[in-house]
Amino acid sequence: MNFTIEQEQESDGRWLAEVPELPGVLAYGTTSLEAMSKVEVLALRVIADRLEHNESRPLAINISIPVAA
Numbered sequence: 001m002n003f004t005i006e007q008e009q010e011s012d013g014r015w016l017a018e019v020p021e022l023p024g025v026l027a028y029g030t031t032s033l034e035a036m037s038k039v040e041v042l043a044l045r046v047i048a049d050r051l052e053h054n055e056s057r058p059l060a061i062n063i064s065i066p067v068a069a
Helices: 030-052
Strands: 002-004 004-008 013-018 026-029 062-064
Touching: 004 030, 013 030, 026 030
Parallel strands: 002 062
Antiparallel strands: 004 013, 013 026
16 A cells, blocks of 8 residues: 655644545644654554554555655
């Protein structure tokens, strides 16, 4: 399964990153990198929790981070 991290800067200057394939997996950071790092950790925790509680089967995963032009 592939996961994508999407990010945007809020009007107050904070960065928001989310993984659209995992509803509710989003995180704020003061920088783009901080937000992406936080959301990647959260996504891995959610996946691990689902596996631990037999809510998902093991899958090969890839997390891609789009590079800004």
